[in-house]
Amino acid sequence: MPDLPLLGAAMTVADLESLQDFCVPGALDQDWAPIAERARALLAGYQGRLGIHGPFWGLHIASADAEIRKVVARRMMQGLEVCDYLGATQMVIHSPYITWDYHNLDNFAGRVAYQNVIEHSHQTLEAVVKRAEEVGVTLVIENIMDKDPDIRATLAESFASSSVALSVDTGHAHYAFGSTGAPPVDYFVRRAGAALQHIHLQDADGYADRHWSIGEGTISWHAVFRALAELDSNPRLILELRDKDGILPSVAWLEARGLAC
Template identity: 45%
Template sequence: MKPPLPVLGLALPIERLLEFRPWLLEHGGRDLELQDAVRPEVLDGDWQPLVARARQALDGYTGRLGIHGPYDGLWMASFDPFVRRMIAERYRRALEFAADLGASHMVIHSPFLFFGHPQMAHTPGNGLEREIEWVHDTLQTVLPLARNLGLVLVIENIRDTNPQPLRTLVQSFGSEQVRMSLDVGHAHLMQQLGGPAPDQWVKEAGPLLAHLHLQDNDGLLDRHWSPGQGGVNWRALFAALQTLPSQPRLILEVRHEQLPVAAQWLVAQGLAC
């Protein structure tokens, strides 16, 4: 007997929830990721009306809800202690927003920006231990808050060319509150520079993988195209996902007008529902 097909979720701003509400309610509630917390004006303002709007639009929704946390300029492995404290404050504010929504995950960005040969950058012989210490310092007040609020931090690959530094970082916390996130399009981009294919990322992450952003590109730019419009091997990716012990959140992170096309393509390929 074939295993059941994985269920697709999607990433949206709150203002577009009503447009996709019928689809979100399918399959007992698809996974959803709200994108509003990436905007400084949301985190610095009164978000209560926005949260109320989301709650109204999601009345009756029973799926897994998360947010994409802030990321612009927030390099959590900065060597500057002042910068690390600033980033921690930004993350804590976003966690409070997530808690008001009733969310259970927040995406943050990997600190392993690529600089050097794929097999040399961010390795034990080239500063990995120090980088991990700085990330722990950044998150020392963030992780307890996430735990108290019932939120998992999923760390997304950005310009990571090698899965091992991110896996080592996540493992270093020894906590169910910190897990890996795979952006399929980012992995495909870095594959052109010597990194592994997205399906190999799944295999390397194994049970640490809790979340995926599903998007495609041509290997040149982070285009957030619909699956099937770029060069990602989607069959290999979904075959690798079948080997995992539990189902990660599968979030379509494409341009919003492309969401119906993206979902329909994966369904037509027999890869998801």
């Protein structure tokens, strides 16, 4: 990566005027086309890479309940419909792994607990992955409570599809590091390796999911960008901040340190 990485941002359509609308609870229960049309109009002339955050609230992709899996699959399919409509080529979905898993998956004979998570995820996403392949969308699995930085890679690889890859959320990784004993953020980046195609950039304190502007928290950004420089996968670097007014100051903070632009 001889040039500075180029930053993007995660925003709702309303924020575009001062695209995460489709992950808001209830958004897919109504006609989402007007929101998508507004987004298309605001993005007219935009030539860069575009993605959305898929639905996630209450939607566990590895539920043991078959009826829940049907609901989750339907929501994911709706997310892909939005991607197809907008011309988006990535959709963020959430990891099924929680801190409990790290301490308990080996609490059963063999690797049956590991396999259960993978099998349930496939039962939920089999048709979704096929549809993603058809419409040219990559599903990027984002770490949420993952303490093990490698376990999502095993899940992604199990689909044997170019439409399933990894995302790293820096604030989630820093929370896991500070509160559950996970490796630091740059380890999550480095160990994702070539499968890493998306990153949510947010700063945090290691205690909670802060979504602060870059420089406000305690993440070692130099270490993160050194790890990024080792990769050839060219992941999309998306500023996902709670306060969207912090987007440009975050860009300036990273640019001033020669990390991104």
